[in-house]
Amino acid sequence: xxxxxxxxxxxxxxxxxxxxxVPKKAQWPLLLVASIGFYYVADRKYTDLRHDHSCPHLIFIxxxxxxxxxxxxxxxxxxxxxxxxxxxxxxxxxxxxxxxYKAKAKSKKWAVLLVGLIIALGLLCVTKYTNFVIxxxxxxxxxxxxxxxxxxVIPAAISYYTxxxxxxxxxxxxxxxxxxxxxxxxxxxxxxxxxxxQGPICRYDDLAPTLFGEHKLLETNISKGLTRVIWGYFxxxxxxxxxxxxxIALSTDTDTYKGTFVFVAMLFYAFDxxxxxxxxxDITIGIAKVLGIDVAENFNLPYFSxxxxxxxxxxxxxxxxxxxxxxxxxxxxxxxxxxxSKWSREHLGQKIGKRVTVYLASLLVWFTTxxxxxxxxxxxxxxxxxxxxxxxxxxxxxxxxxxxxxxxIKNTVGYGIFEIIRTVLLMSxxxxxxxxxxxxxxxxxxxxxxxxxxxxxxxxxxxxNIGLGKHDYIVLAAAFVIILTVSIIKAKKGVVFKDSNFAxxxxxxxxxxxxxxxxxAYGEGYDATQFIYNQF
Amino acid sequence: xKKKIIASVLIIAFxxxxxxxxxxxxxxxxxxxxxxxxxVEEYYKETTDHDVIFIGDCEVYENFSTIKLWEEYGIxxxxxxxxxxxxxxxxxxxxxxxxxxxxxVVVFNVLSLxxxxxxxxxxxxxxxxxxxxxxxxxxxxxxxxTEDESFIDYVFPILRYxxxxxxxxxxxxxxxxEKDQVTHNGYYMRVDVRPQGEFxxxxxxxxxxxxxxxxKYLDMMTKLCxxxxxxxxxxxxPTEYPYWYEEWDEQVSNYASENGLTYINMIPLQEEIGLDxxxxxxxxxxxxxxxGAEKMSVYFGKWLVDTYGLEDHRNDPKYxxxxxxxxxYYNKMIEEQRNNLEE
Numbered sequence: 001x002x003x004x005x006x007x008x009x010x011x012x013x014x015x016x017x018x019x020x021x022v023p024k025k026a027q028w029p030l031l032l033v034a035s036i037g038f039y040y041v042a043d044r045k046y047t048d049l050r051h052d053h054s055c056p057h058l059i060f061i062x063x064x065x066x067x068x069x070x071x072x073x074x075x076x077x078x079x080x081x082x083x084x085x086x087x088x089x090x091x092x093x094x095x096x097x098x099x100x101y102k103a104k105a106k107s108k109k110w111a112v113l114l115v116g117l118i119i120a121l122g123l124l125c126v127t128k129y130t131n132f133v134i135x136x137x138x139x140x141x142x143x144x145x146x147x148x149x150x151x152x153v154i155p156a157a158i159s160y161y162t163x164x165x166x167x168x169x170x171x172x173x174x175x176x177x178x179x180x181x182x183x184x185x186x187x188x189x190x191x192x193x194x195x196x197x198q199g200p201i202c203r204y205d206d207l208a209p210t211l212f213g214e215h216k217l218l219e220t221n222i223s224k225g226l227t228r229v230i231w232g233y234f235x236x237x238x239x240x241x242x243x244x245x246x247x248i249a250l251s252t253d254t255d256t257y258k259g260t261f262v263f264v265a266m267l268f269y270a271f272d273x274x275x276x277x278x279x280x281x282d283i284t285i286g287i288a289k290v291l292g293i294d295v296a297e298n299f300n301l302p303y304f305s306x307x308x309x310x311x312x313x314x315x316x317x318x319x320x321x322x323x324x325x326x327x328x329x330x331x332x333x334x335x336x337x338x339x340x341s342k343w344s345r346e347h348l349g350q351k352i353g354k355r356v357t358v359y360l361a362s363l364l365v366w367f368t369t370x371x372x373x374x375x376x377x378x379x380x381x382x383x384x385x386x387x388x389x390x391x392x393x394x395x396x397x398x399x400x401x402x403x404x405x406x407x408x409i410k411n412t413v414g415y416g417i418f419e420i421i422r423t424v425l426l427m428s429x430x431x432x433x434x435x436x437x438x439x440x441x442x443x444x445x446x447x448x449x450x451x452x453x454x455x456x457x458x459x460x461x462x463x464x465n466i467g468l469g470k471h472d473y474i475v476l477a478a479a480f481v482i483i484l485t486v487s488i489i490k491a492k493k494g495v496v497f498k499d500s501n502f503a504x505x506x507x508x509x510x511x512x513x514x515x516x517x518x519x520x521a522y523g524e525g526y527d528a529t530q531f532i533y534n535q536f
Numbered sequence: 537x538k539k540k541i542i543a544s545v546l547i548i549a550f551x552x553x554x555x556x557x558x559x560x561x562x563x564x565x566x567x568x569x570x571x572x573x574x575x576v577e578e579y580y581k582e583t584t585d586h587d588v589i590f591i592g593d594c595e596v597y598e599n600f601s602t603i604k605l606w607e608e609y610g611i612x613x614x615x616x617x618x619x620x621x622x623x624x625x626x627x628x629x630x631x632x633x634x635x636x637x638x639x640x641v642v643v644f645n646v647l648s649l650x651x652x653x654x655x656x657x658x659x660x661x662x663x664x665x666x667x668x669x670x671x672x673x674x675x676x677x678x679x680x681x682t683e684d685e686s687f688i689d690y691v692f693p694i695l696r697y698x699x700x701x702x703x704x705x706x707x708x709x710x711x712x713x714e715k716d717q718v719t720h721n722g723y724y725m726r727v728d729v730r731p732q733g734e735f736x737x738x739x740x741x742x743x744x745x746x747x748x749x750x751x752k753y754l755d756m757m758t759k760l761c762x763x764x765x766x767x768x769x770x771x772x773x774p775t776e777y778p779y780w781y782e783e784w785d786e787q788v789s790n791y792a793s794e795n796g797l798t799y800i801n802m803i804p805l806q807e808e809i810g811l812d813x814x815x816x817x818x819x820x821x822x823x824x825x826x827x828g829a830e831k832m833s834v835y836f837g838k839w840l841v842d843t844y845g846l847e848d849h850r851n852d853p854k855y856x857x858x859x860x861x862x863x864x865y866y867n868k869m870i871e872e873q874r875n876n877l878e879e
Contacts (some may be wrong), residue, residue, distance in 0.1 A: 006688045006695070219540070471702040503543040510551040518558050518698050523689065 003197055003283045004237060004522060011038075016290055024214035031188055031211075031291070038193035042156050057155035060127070064120050064158075065190045068165040069183050071116030072172040075109050076179035113173045117166060124162040128154050132375035157196040159372060163322055165190055168204040170326055177204050185212055192293075194284040198277065200298040200318035207295065215292030223506070225290030227497075230509050230516070231486075232282025237520035239479045240276035243268050245467035251435045254445060257466075259452030262432070262445050264463065269435050270428040271480070274303060277316075301491055306419035308390050311427055319372070323365045331361045363387055373434075378442065382433040389426065475519050559694035562701060563665070565711040571718040572597075572619040576629070576666030578719055579616055584858050585637040587846050588613035590722065591626040592645030595773035598823040602721035603866040604833035606859050609841050610848030615722025618663040620655060623648045623753040625663045628676035630757060632667065634764055641767045641844055644757065646788050646799075647778065652747025654682045665693060720866050725826055727873040732813035732821030735777040744783035751791075758795050767798075767844060774802035774811055774832065777822060798843070802832075809835040826870065 002008060015034050022030055036058070043057045082105040086098060093101070131149045138146040168189065171177035180186040189204060189211060215221070250257045250265035257265065281298045288295040298317050305311035312320050331337060337357045345353030363384075370383020409415040429446060436442040457463060464470065489496050497505040566573030575597065588611055590596040597617030605611040616629045626644060633639075654660065660680045667673040677690045689696040700708075718724070761768040770792055772780055785801055792799035802809065809831055813821055816828030824832060840846050849855045 006686060010688075469702065502540055503547070506543065506547045507550065510547050510554070513551060514554045514558060517555060517694055518562070518701055520698065523695055523698065 012287055019291055020217045027215060028188055028212045032184055035191040035193040039191060060123055060155040060158060061161055061191055064161060064165050065187045067116050067119045068169055069186050071112055071169045072179035074112045075172050078105055078109050109173055116169050120162055120165055124158055127152050129375045160199045160201055161190050163201045194287045198280045200281060200296050201322050202296050210293040221289055221292050225286045227509060228282045228286030230512050232279040232286060233516050234512055235275035235279030237516055237522055240272050240279060241521035242472055243272045247272050249466040258448040260454045260457050262449040266428045266432055301487055303424050304420055304491055305423050307423055308393060311423055323369055328361050328365050331364055332357055377439050378433040378437050381439050385430045560712050561708055562697045563693050565707055567707050567711050567716055573662035574715055574718050576618050576663055580668060584855055586612045586614045586639050588641045589633055589639040590615040590643045591630050592617055593621040593648055594823055595645045595647055597722055597724045599773050599829050599832050601829040601833045602723045603862055604830045605837045608834055609837040610850035611837055611846050612849055612855060617722055620659040621663055622651050623750050624679040625676055627753045627757050628672045632670055632672040638764060641769060642761055643769045643771055646770050646772055649746045649750045652749045654680050657682055657685055725869055726818040727826045727870055728818045728877055729815055729825060730818050730820050732817055738779040744781055746787055770797055770799040772801040774806050775822060776803055
């Protein structure tokens, strides 16, 4: 059941009505039932498609939840016992004994955490990466001695709920979060249905207060929520669904569509992915808002970024901060890294030495970011390409500074626009690994973009043979103007509408809804309705 | 707060009106070459009842002239026909019709017995979109939907037809609220002539037995008519293609005799009816033209009067004025079509 299905939309409307009818104490249990129901229906549809009812995916989410609950519970108990012991024996034990006891408790907690993480991440790795590993091993084996692939289907949303669960148990271990004693509340946190399609990856402390809170029917929540939902559907259904078949056509027939067609595919995919992903997140945040729940923002006008570092602070924010908080920082300050840092400073000098650990930790972050997106080399190379570009631009910063000290253009509008376009084009080019899903082919096709320039394709009707007619281009152009205008207003003023513009805002929303119904690419003849980030 | 409530009500009204208008605009009007999709809804404009109701596919709505039945015998009749009307659609259309009137005779063309499962969405739409909402329509949709269709698209047809904005023409605006009348009590008139040609040899079938689902609806139709004291007549239209196998004919004959129904296979009666397939068909023998349909109506009308003693309403003031107008429109269309042919 995806966001664009009539079944989903009707179910959410019914749920929202029930949510405000039932006693407030029953609101979060109702959400839990809805979330499990959502997962169950999605599961049924998926297994029906595969004619495989052997292993319902619901089991994976339940196992992950049980592991998270037990891990947090045991860590909490160790903390409680430690506190109780230390306060009872305050007067009787020495400082050294206290320190030793704390260290012992910490190592126990670490062991519990490690077991929990191994099981949770193990499920993710086994289901998502086993066949990738086998394929790579097989490439070194002779015919006849190759290992058979496992018949495993990646459980829906496992990347999202596993990361969310891991952040919860790590935060409990760090003492940042209190363990949730009510298993059903924790199950809701792990399975909250709007997050199950494509995130965002929420932190327990951010989500819990409103997720388990009691909510009155507030006009402001309904209004803001619906605004986000309708805006999200506009981007997803009018743009992303319309342009996706063209991207598929351009990336499938690589003999025909090379050279300037690759440039077109690059721009189309940039628009497609933006509208698909941000649209889906808008729907998620909007649905949660209607229910009075605050979900973390995942985007902040990423295509207005002036460099790649800034772009990654604005795009898929919750994933970026997850990798920073749970991989980059822990890896940077772990024992071996500190030793390496010391060694490199001593042997390579302060300038280079201090960079070594940062570069290594960043490399690990970008490698895992790529791997998280998919069990394929194209995703890994995509992650590493981001790493390379970020590191190069970081190294070139002194040069930029020197240039700008001599040429005073940095604060001009023109240069700002140049920086934005440069960043968008660079990110879009790196993303071509996602389009072609084949590393050598991507390099080859991107290469033709520079060697095989053919501007005639913009005039000879070639672009009308890729699943888009003249009418579609008009709709896409109009949608582009609308999205750009809204984004510029948001960037300048912070909000698109002031609260006082109630009538204007809602009139425009009603109009937008009609536009979605009429100009949306859905139903008969449209297949590309699955969210791109749903597959991760 | 009061202002917000008023604004909300107005905006919701705007939204509903906007979607409704868009739906009216975007739904196919079936006013061009394919008029079959506009037939079902025309029934609701009828102001008088009918002694005979025909149900079925093109083998009824192109083969019987209801106006000729009136002119010759004073029989009031209506054809609730539609393209590739499947038997469950015929059943539910009949069920719905009985909510409006109670005819003396129902005539069902049995060709659709050969279909046991839903066929094509486009044909479903031509039958179902025109029906008024009722339990019969809901059941009809459920019985007719192919795997790729969804019920909500019937409830809100804009969800199905929204992409027609690309192909809108002046006709979509012209017929947005009112359509032209395309039939004569359900009869689809064609005056042109295209003589019958050679038909392909019939393909042998693996199994000639009608499907359980189709037969279930025939049983339901029989029961519905018996429960309402209506004579159900099963017919096979006189056209020879699509092929009507002997095995099928035998099954319908047996069913009719087991259930006390009349079954008339008109294929062997072509000569008796007076049909000359070199002049009485407009599409090389698949369907009859005006000349053929009028001959069929003269023949079948006599049989109806002789068998069921149907009353001659020609002097009944309840009907005369209504049918005068219908005859006028009938003759006007004949003239128009003939003029078009000459041009």
